[in-house]
Amino acid sequence: MDQQTLETGTDDVFELDPIDSMYALEATLRRFPDLHVRYSEGPTTDLSEAARDAESGLELPGLPVEPLQPEQWWHRPVSDWLARQLRRYRRLVAQHPERFAWVLTGRLNGRGPDCEPLIGDPVAVARLSPGLLAEAEERYRRHFESEPDSAG
Numbered sequence: 001m002d003q004q005t006l007e008t009g010t011d012d013v014f015e016l017d018p019i020d021s022m023y024a025l026e027a028t029l030r031r032f033p034d035l036h037v038r039y040s041e042g043p044t045t046d047l048s049e050a051a052r053d054a055e056s057g058l059e060l061p062g063l064p065v066e067p068l069q070p071e072q073w074w075h076r077p078v079s080d081w082l083a084r085q086l087r088r089y090r091r092l093v094a095q096h097p098e099r100f101a102w103v104l105t106g107r108l109n110g111r112g113p114d115c116e117p118l119i120g121d122p123v124a125v126a127r128l129s130p131g132l133l134a135e136a137e138e139r140y141r142r143h144f145e146s147e148p149d150s151a152g
Helices: 022-031 043-048 078-087 090-095 130-143
Strands: 004-007 013-016 036-040 100-111 117-128
Touching: 013 117, 022 078, 022 117, 022 130, 036 043, 036 117, 043 117, 078 130, 090 130
Parallel strands: none
Antiparallel strands: 004 013, 036 100, 100 117
């Protein structure tokens, strides 16, 4: 795997290996079952400032994320759950090309205003490649019925 070095305007440097396929993401999830995905400018930016609720302006006690571990009631393939979770913010990525998908773990500090998990003490694990996101989108289209734009 290639490493991508992410630099900000500071001396901080983050290196995140990419995950290139749904198969590799499932393998990573088996190894680290409490993973989440976040779409942002990356760990360096996220760790340098407090997350805030856009509507109220209140500081959040962690980073808003989407869980990658399927819920216990989920009896379909894990890849279907992953495809559904990864698809949620695809429009944000298109609107904000400086953002990318990255995987993290950490401590659950509560829920945000949209009931999303808020992760404290985040540890960056990997970034998700554009190819993996395209694979997830294709899997979603093949395996789910949805209204246009209902997932984000």
